[in-house]
Amino acid sequence: MHVQDALATRLSVRDFLPTPVSGELIREILITAARAPSGGNLQPWHIAVIAGEPLTRLRSLMIDRVAACPEGEPVEYDIYPPSLHSPYRERRFEVGEDMYRLLGIAREDKAARRAWFARNYQFFGAPLALFCSVDRRMGPPQWSDLGMFLQSVMLLLRERGLDSCPQECWSLYHETVGRFIALPPERLLFCGMAIGYRNPDHPVNRLASKRAPLTEFAEFMGV
């Protein structure tokens, strides 16, 4: 598979088949993804991989936790700026509405939307998951390094026929996750990622998120 094909076929998959993912495969992918560049070669990413019995345990723990604390735990970072402005606000709204339309969930049906959102905390049925954390002393440049690492993971997964969904929503339950994965206090949870094989029959996996045209995000001088 060419990088271009991996990029073109990656999408956030939100319903997975139960087919297991081999531990050897995920180790290989993480080793290869660690070739991602990072400023000063700090390699600031820390990854915890969960599957099998621990994942079953975490899933069941999260059913109780989300029910007991639906608003989440006090956040450690803002997923979005406090008041999202144009054009970002519209982009966020559009992808959300496109997803709920595919799912047949109306805007007014808050209960159904909440129930769907809670599937995040079941990793959308994925048989394997990872959490990415970073030393609290790191700043925006190192957080951008995490993104390069995680995108490398997602593209390598595509090369092996696997899919993923990066999930910042886990940061809303950073205390619970931190306890579960024994996150050292000096580290902050950035996100989770569901990993597995997409269910080709689930409508949510037909969500084709849009992108702004080149002229909207790039300027050229001398070329």
Ligand SMILES: Cc1cc2nc3c(=O)[nH]c(=O)nc-3n(C[C@H](O)[C@H](O)[C@H](O)COP(=O)(O)O)c2cc1C
């Ligand atoms: C860092 C990061 C965190 C994300 N968190 C979530 C999440 O918590 N739940 C979810 O369903 N999608 C999440 N997404 C997926 C985005 O909504 C998705 O990438 C975007 O809409 C573009 O769609 P695509 O990934 O299918 O191309 C996240 C993506 C990134 C990069």
